[in-house]
Amino acid sequence: MESGSGDGTGGFSGVDDYETLISTTDADLLKRSWRNEKAAPEILQFQSSLVQRSREQIQLMEETVEELVTNDEDPLTISLYQMDIDRTMFLLRSYLRTRLQKIEKFMFHIQKTADLWTRLSRQEQKFAKRSIEDMKQHLEQSVLSKFPERYQSHLKQSVISEEDDMVPEPKLDAFVICRTRKFLGALPVDDSGEENPLDMYAGDIYALRYKSIKPLIESGQLDLV
């Protein structure tokens, strides 16, 4: 997709200078968001304006293709356009799908963590709410209703547990592969307290713990691959 310059989505604003901003297309942004979402263990901020723009552009391109078909244009040109649409559609679908699968997996954790909950789109929140209801009911019917009240929580093992000790959580200290987008300087990459800063140059690829680079991904200085 050639049209449309990235006019700064929430997550990437304030980082890129004007030059790179103007040369980044929405297709690039979508690809980047999709990659990050695929590789990150937890759910990331929903790129609502990007998704909105991508869908509008897909629609526009579909109209163009129809026009080309009615004008009896060269079939090769049409199929190239069609392929472009298909690829963008795949990115978009896969992006949304990956997010839904994360919601399915960590629904209880996302629900009780306000920070994560606000990362979901309105439709995703609705999806999560319904999924949680369904799962809760299923667990209650199958197991919990057969227990005395003290043991009936689906989040805690029993009333004595102080914290929710039965909620699956994403492993934030998992290793991820990431690429720097610009020189970041020395970076403390582990919390062992050791003096072990890492000089990160643009385009370098590292395998690091997700936890330690989380803020850099959120601000768009690092990409996951």
Added chain:
Amino acid sequence: MSKPKHNFVVSQLGHETKIYKFYDHEQCTSQLRDYLNSKMYGRKASQLLKEFVNSESGQLTGFNNDVFAEVIEECNGHVLQLEALLRKKQVEGSSDQTSKNADHFGALIHHLSFVRNKRCLMAYVYNRAEVIQNLGWTFKRDLPDAIKEKLSSSEKEYFEKHSATLQSYMSDLNDLDLAIDMVPPKDPYIKVRVLEEIGNEVVLSDQVANLAMHAILFLKRNDAESYISQGKMEELTS
């Protein structure tokens, strides 16, 4: 050395006492082992999970109603004993320190065993539910009977509800079907073979095709994908 002719085995577990009398040493030990296995707290629940783990990932084995019910029963047994011990503790007050301790730890063991069983049951149901969630991506509403047989009634209900939730999310996005395009597209058209009679004038997005059995066609990927996931077509790769 000749084996002893009679073996008496006394086993005391919980509040049951059993005396076994066997003539054969081998038989005695194997039966005792079975007995102990069946009596060990939490053994059944772990069996349940082992069964799940051993099944191929993404595949379900039949819901094990029998063992599941037995574990629930074991849980109820724990609760009864736990309550009995707690009552006893209240009634007796602080009389004898040794028996008080014994009761206290007894109660603790019942509590811990119960909680362990609960974790196992929940893990069994939850992990199966995750597999069922994935089925919702492949089959929209109707599960094939072969899979249906393996689910418990609550699981069937869960599948229906969850796939409805998924469908409603997609219709919220102006009917964007997320269940197609599971692999990155290389070519807009793919070569497929029809495996099941589908119909002879099926309207697809760019053509009206005769989808008779064994026909080999060149279809748009988007059109073919739903048939492929239902097993009605296969992609031919050259």
